[in-house]
Amino acid sequence: MLKVVILGSGNIASHLLPAIHQSGVATVIQQYSRSLKKHPINKLGIPVTNDLNALKPADLYVVCVSDDAIQEVTEQITPNTGLVVHTSGSAPLSAIASKHKKGVFYPLQTFSKSFPVNIKSVPICLEAETEDELNKLDTLAKAISEHVHYINSEQRQALHLAAVFVNNFVNHLYHIAFEICVDNKVPFTILEPLIEETAKKALQLGPYQAQTGPAKRFDNKTIQKHVEALKFISQKEIYNLLTHSIQETYGRKKL
Amino acid sequence: MLKVVILGSGNIASHLLPAIHQSGVATVIQQYSRSLKKHPINKLGIPVTNDLNALKPADLYVVCVSDDAIQEVTEQITPNTGLVVHTSGSAPLSAIASKHKKGVFYPLQTFSKSFPVNIKSVPICLEAETEDELNKLDTLAKAISEHVHYINSEQRQALHLAAVFVNNFVNHLYHIAFEICVDNKVPFTILEPLIEETAKKALQLGPYQAQTGPAKRFDNKTIQKHVEALKFISQKEIYNLLTHSIQETYGRKKL
Numbered sequence: 345m346l347k348v349v350i351l352g353s354g355n356i357a358s359h360l361l362p363a364i365h366q367s368g369v370a371t372v373i374q375q376y377s378r379s380l381k382k383h384p385i386n387k388l389g390i391p392v393t394n395d396l397n398a399l400k401p402a403d404l405y406v407v408c409v410s411d412d413a414i415q416e417v418t419e420q421i422t423p424n425t426g427l428v429v430h431t432s433g434s435a436p437l438s439a440i441a442s443k444h445k446k447g448v449f450y451p452l453q454t455f456s457k458s459f460p461v462n463i464k465s466v467p468i469c470l471e472a473e474t475e476d477e478l479n480k481l482d483t484l485a486k487a488i489s490e491h492v493h494y495i496n497s498e499q500r501q502a503l504h505l506a507a508v509f510v511n512n513f514v515n516h517l518y519h520i521a522f523e524i525c526v527d528n529k530v531p532f533t534i535l536e537p538l539i540e541e542t543a544k545k546a547l548q549l550g551p552y553q554a555q556t557g558p559a560k561r562f563d564n565k566t567i568q569k570h571v572e573a574l575k576f577i578s579q580k581e582i583y584n585l586l587t588h589s590i591q592e593t594y595g596r597k598k599l
Numbered sequence: 600m601l602k603v604v605i606l607g608s609g610n611i612a613s614h615l616l617p618a619i620h621q622s623g624v625a626t627v628i629q630q631y632s633r634s635l636k637k638h639p640i641n642k643l644g645i646p647v648t649n650d651l652n653a654l655k656p657a658d659l660y661v662v663c664v665s666d667d668a669i670q671e672v673t674e675q676i677t678p679n680t681g682l683v684v685h686t687s688g689s690a691p692l693s694a695i696a697s698k699h700k701k702g703v704f705y706p707l708q709t710f711s712k713s714f715p716v717n718i719k720s721v722p723i724c725l726e727a728e729t730e731d732e733l734n735k736l737d738t739l740a741k742a743i744s745e746h747v748h749y750i751n752s753e754q755r756q757a758l759h760l761a762a763v764f765v766n767n768f769v770n771h772l773y774h775i776a777f778e779i780c781v782d783n784k785v786p787f788t789i790l791e792p793l794i795e796e797t798a799k800k801a802l803q804l805g806p807y808q809a810q811t812g813p814a815k816r817f818d819n820k821t822i823q824k825h826v827e828a829l830k831f832i833s834q835k836e837i838y839n840l841l842t843h844s845i846q847e848t849y850g851r852k853k854l
Contacts, residue, residue, distance in 0.1 A: 502783035506776035511797045512812030513841045519806035521761035528757035542766045551774035557767030586768045
């Protein structure tokens with residue numbers, strides 16, 4: 345059994361910690377939480393510390409802190425035989441203090457503490473410096489998820505950027521649609537089949553083929569009516585910019 | 600059995616025609632297609648005409664033409680006892696020539712000829728001028744779909760605008776993510792679980808609660824790195840505008 349220490353107590357830690365602890369191939373022996381107050385034991389009965397000097401010897405340290413804190417936190421881990429991995433899509437492998445054996449264990453998913461995720465379906469992107477270390481991470485990742493990928497730092501950063509578009513930005517467009525529905529007393533849930541179909545169609549046909557709508561067919565009358573109907577300047581700007589970008593993609597000048 | 604004539608041969612007609620014909624409550628007796636060449640009978644064995652003066656008497660004329668053509672096409676239908684409906688999200692009821700009994704039969708979904716759609720799950724938004732006519736449309740719609748809504752012209756136009764955000768614009772963001780993946784030799788399909796989870800989470804939590812990512816947490820280091828990594832000016836503009844809009848939504852000034 346792999347002895348694991350989890351560093352962090354945010355969204356990623358809250359999902360990875362139980363998944364690793366229940367993987368059957370690893371035990372979480374300790375959690376580090378900067379914001380620890382009076383609870384030295386977490387929900388799973390695992391000891392929690394707020395002192396980086398009190399970390400236990402372990403085979404694997406999984407660092408689930410913000411990108412900016414990776415260097416500082418890993419600098420304070422006393423070097424031992426354990427492998428130190430971060431869980432960030434954006435930070436390079438070298439963000440981890442150079443004294444350690446280093447790796448990356450990046451779960452490509454949107455995590456909120458309050459929202460359960462089926463971890464089996466979360467792609468886990470791995471990177472390590474040696475084949476042995478990669479194998480160690482691979483064993484753990486495959487015990488947690490059905491989708492394990494070997495991805496280098498550059499590719500992972502590209503994936504993270506792509507993920508911002510398909511998750512953060514897509515969700516913001518859902519939010520704008522939600523506001524339009526509320527303003528016009530139409531339930532947002534009417535859009536549910538369309539939202540699901542949009543995702544399904546892009547994945548099956550590819551998004552280039554799946555595109556439809558007034559922008560693609562240069563229906564300027566509808567476009568103008570839509571821009572006028574939008575309530576906020578920022579919504580109008582987003583409408584115009586995305587319409588323009590779709591029209592560029594389909595290779596005709598805007599009329 | 601309702602006798603139905605379908606006018607049009609585009610994406611919507613290609614899905615609505617068989618659905619109506621196989622509904623069990625209606626028979627499509629004729630299709631009008633402007634672009635008819637030498638095939639006076641369609642795939643379902645239904646007679647096709649390209650002459651609006653040759654339309655048969657029917658209970659219902661379902662007009663599946665572009666918004667701009669609704670007025671002109673319906674003007675040429677000889678008035679009889681039949682109800683004339685259009686299928687547009689954006690056009691008002693009054694787009695139909697005033698001499699007719701008028702209605703709307705708007706399927707809120709993304710249709711491509713080549714991509715099968717489970718019509719049972721497509722919301723159908725109905726509008727009519729009398730209760731009798733609404734009942735007639737309701738019977739047909741419920742024989743086709745499990746999601747039938749009564750929606751007035753103003754609400755339907757808002758829904759159509761919201762649909763442009765959750766479908767056309769979301770799909771374009773998928774397209775940008777696809778380009779980023781191709782450029783960096785990462786398979787787009789790695790993003791599949793994230794795309795599905797994003798939709799599911801927004802529908803369950805609501806998009807305001809579901810938002811995560813560098814924009815929302817004002818992680819300017821990551822934002823700057825992302826903008827630099829994007830290849831095209833139009834991608835950078837979209838990234839900046841959506842990031843700014845998310846930051847406005849969550850009520851703090853951009854740092």
